[in-house]
């Protein structure tokens with residue numbers, strides 16, 4: 001077992017009142033354990049699923065399976081065929097907020113999309129007429145397109161733009177905007193990955209500023225009556241509850257809404273609804289998620305010229321027999 005740093009111990013004291021909970025949280029980060037993988041079925045689930053499946057969780061959609069034990073679904077031929085997308089259960093947890101949105105939706109904009117997990121989950125959960133997937137880092141666009149193409153989301157449009165461009169060009173347009181924001185990545189430790197400086201106050205502050213910038217653009221892009229889903233894979237309140245609190249104050253037309261399937265995971269660190277998955281739950285590496293609704297009514301028509309000029313189309317590939 002590794003030794004916890006002072007910064008991790010300090011964070012644990014801010015997150016939990018009970019010593020037992022602090023110890024379990026710290027242990028999950030310094031002594032990583034394997035987490036179950038999830039598969040999201042992008043094609044109809046075969047009658048015989050070639051994996052051992054764990055019992056479903058309350059927030060797990062019917063088109064998603066949680067695998068038991070140490071299985072490698074990414075190496076199966078069905079994966080190459082685009083039958084499913086593999087991800088961490090923490091992503092499925094965060095996407096649980098989609099269950100509180102009426103379907104079908106007109107348009108979903110995923111502002112921080114690569115490699116594509118939340119786009120896939122949004123597409124399955126919300127059945128949008130339009131799926132717009134944006135990734136600001138150019139070299140990550142390729143993996144995003146490759147995953148969307150493999151899984152058959154060839155109607156999606158892919159963008160490589162700063163989120164501010166959407167606020168300008170698709171102002172008050174999208175039914176749902178997803179901001180799975182870059183963060184300090186503290187939950188990566190629970191998976192045994194490195195997350196250098198993830199507890200350092202300067203790093204946390206820098207991430208919180210970037211998250212607020214992204215959310216300000218996101219808020220301006222949501223149509224009247226539409227939704228903004230905010231999620232991270234980190235634990236610092238500065239990047240989670242405090243960012244949502246900032247958003248509600250800055251854009252008072254937004255309110256955080258209840259997500260009934262996540263009720264057991266309500267964050268005790270906010271007076272409004274938002275949700276946390278802890279790494280010590282054993283269900284996933286952890287994360288934060290919140291759903292905000294735009295109470296305003298004004299909506300603008302889709303700017304088709306912008307979509308045509310900046311959206312990259314995904315062409316389907318012929319599958320080999």
Ligand SMILES: C[S@@+](CC[C@H](N)C(=O)[O-])C[C@H]1O[C@@H](n2cnc3c(N)ncnc32)[C@H](O)[C@@H]1O
Nearest residue numbers: 112113114115116117118136137180181182214
């Ligand atoms: C947590 S990852 C997204 C994971 C993805 N949503 C998924 O489920 O597969 C955050 C993404 O935000 C992108 N990003 C970094 N800086 C950004 C910025 N200033 N604005 C928007 N996205 C940014 C990163 O390149 C990264 O792809």
